[in-house]
Amino acid sequence: MSELQSHAKLVIIGGGIMGVSLLYHLTKEGWSDVVLIEKSELTSGSTWHAAGQCPHMLSSLNLAKIHLHSTNLYKSLEKETGQPTGFHETGSLRLAYKKEDLQWFHYVKGILDIAGSPCSIISTDEIHKYHPFIKLDGILGAFYTPEDGYTDPTSTTNAMAKGARDKGAKIYRKNRVTDIEQLPSGEWKVITEKGNITCEHVVNAAGSFCPEVSQMVGIKNVPSINMVHQYLVTEAHPEIEKLDKELPVVRDPDSSSYLRQEGKGLLIGPYEKEVAAWALEGMDWKFDMELLEPDLDRIEKYLERGMDRIPQFKDVGIKRIICGPITHTPDDNFLAGPAPGLKNFWMFCAASIGIAHGGGAGKFMAQWIVHGDSEINMMEFEPRRYLNWVDKEYSVIKSKEQYGRMYITPMPHEKVEAGRPMKTSGVYQTLKDKGAEYYDLYGWEKPDWFNTDKIKEELSYNRNNVFPYIQKECEHVHNHVGILDLSTFSKYEITGEDSYQFLDRLCVNRIPKKDGSIILTHTLNNIGRIQSEFTITKVKENHYYALSAAVSEIRDLDWFNQNKLDTEKVAIKNVSLEKGVLGLIGPKSRNVLSKVTNTDLSNENFPWLKSKQIKINDIEVLALRVNYAGELGWELHIAMDKMSEVYDLLFKEGQSENIIDFGSRTLNSMRMEKGYRGWGSELTPEISVVEASLDKFFNLDKKDNFIGSDAVKERLKKGIDTKLVYLEVDAKNADAHGNEPVYFNNERVGLTTSGGYGFRVKKSLAFAYVKPETAKLGNEFTIEIQGNKIKATIIKEPVFDPENNKLKA
16 A cells, blocks of 8 residues: 555545545546545445445435435446446335325325436235235335345445546555644644645544544534444245346335345344444444344344235244444434534534445535535535534434334424423423424424414324414414514624624625614525525624524534634624524514513604614513514514513513414415525525525625625526426415425426415415426416325415515504
8 A cells, every 4th residue: 555645635534435435426526636544444334234225215305316326326336447336226115004104105206206216106906016025914005116226335335436546536544543633724634543644625434433533623422323233134035036036125114124135035124213322432443344242132023023024034044143333313314514613624424324325425525525515405414403502412312213213204293302302492381381382493492383272283294183273373463463482593693893894795685784774685605506594683883683594503603704804803603592582473563562662663763674672671672673474573582581571571461462372384374475485495505596586685786796796697697497486386285395396388397395375365385496488477387296286376476465564564
């Protein structure tokens, strides 16, 4: 092996499938001066003992695109590199036992149609056409994905390693990284057993060791937990030996297992609920290509169910048992993206099904590193969704829960209680006692709706039994007044004599110059992609208050800090946990607020899109006359420890105006009626303000260009390939959720991003991105919802109060 080079553009730490795939794809994106360092051999740790499954049936569009690239790559690598991967294209069947499974199947089929992954929903009678051994008792049907299969993890990794080396990348094996230092130049020094290497970028792709590598740069509590996964391989079976075609992989929710052919025998791998976490006190650097001691008692009942579903398992003996650690996270999505607070230090680890993730994740991660963003939305994999607030206990509890849910059918509005509550506002317990049904958002407890009759929600992809409760909340806020907890906002104070110039350079809209003024704006990166959405208030001279989405808290904080020039006198303070927020909304909101403050709340003194410092019971409150519901109302920003006092007073004084509590589902219905885009749905890092039809929110006439302005000008000049439209949908009992296919003249031209029923206008509404040539007012589309083609028409936005008379009342 050659001597370790002293400099490189980028260094990857870890030689599992994730790290090697990234190395390979970086060379595909044009970087050749890239290095991978592995403490042992490639694939040691978890990759080598993985079962190698490559499933396509996924509820996430971005993950579906990742998996599709993985399988296509694994099928083509041998032709490119001369190295076989051992990929078996067997197809796959996911079994359905209840009607909710079939609802999910219809939703997933839409996602895979968009991604370009072939699939079909088949009847029970058709199952034996693909797999003759499955017992059909209790099965309602199956989801068939013909391009699914499995690959040999070691062969596949080595094929990508050869492809990377052929393009100039270097791989150094048997050389452990012992420390990482950031140099005064901003570069990184990677210290290894065999010398040091200086580089611009470092990627932590250390698999089970990713927490240990993270600690080298001061990052603690990485939510990557090793779970002990076991699978069994049988001896050869005479019936399988007679087959002329390999059986499809079966995914069986009843036994929580995958079951497939392995050679001339069978393989079963359960995801048991009695899961065992491993190495919770940290990894031993000596751990290499080792297995753990099996514990069949823990998976016995799952094995029995799986073997009952395919009885041939019972005819032959067990040939080998594989038991080893696999990393999982609290939401079972891997960590891919920038580490918090550090520039050019990337996380690319904690994959629970790393073989399926590896190929595609490597491609899109390489795009992000080289070009500044990926062609898909990588937000759901962002390490910063966790890396500032999770602790070890939370990570263990949630990761265990997710492991056991591997084959649970995901349902809209499902609430998983493990690890909660984590972050709560000053009125959490008060609202919970009043019937608030909470969901967790970035660790926050956020009120979803108010269960005043103590019913159990019947989870469904159709409208369910909670629909009338949301209707009641919407109509009440529209006619009277409601109050809701909005504390989950990310909140920042930006101060200093250069704060205006700083924000003006970062944001696409004009920054307010008058005290008390409020604007909505967006930030872009250099290639014009939307990075975040902010409400920015000028509180007073050299003092701004910025609000963004909960999930973007650390991402946005990094964006501010890393784009601040050394010469700019600006202080950025994250006050997300210090400030609570109450929304007081509805035509009677002025009446209620007037009872608790001496401030003149008239339109003349306190108009829409203005803010004032007011007092409620001698408590300082920053009141913003702005809201997401399209009614008269205020956001009241208060010290978190004073929030309960203000809430109690408002609710008490609001009794005469018939005040109620309401939740996020009602707010979503109302924002759809107002045509307000949502961060993470309509607004993502895949697109720019041009595609999102945000013309009135960006200003190219600024004296100084904002970040990304050149890319926006280029898009306006050259044109775009997708455009956001606002739709009225002829839905009857199921509204769009987002990621349903959209058709125009029987051609698929786009996808929905979000949807819902508007109770004030009595219409089902949706947003969708479609081909620009189809984006004309009045054009009719069809949206595929729950297997039905539903008519949808482009309408002018917003459908509710287009002149904003309610907001200005």
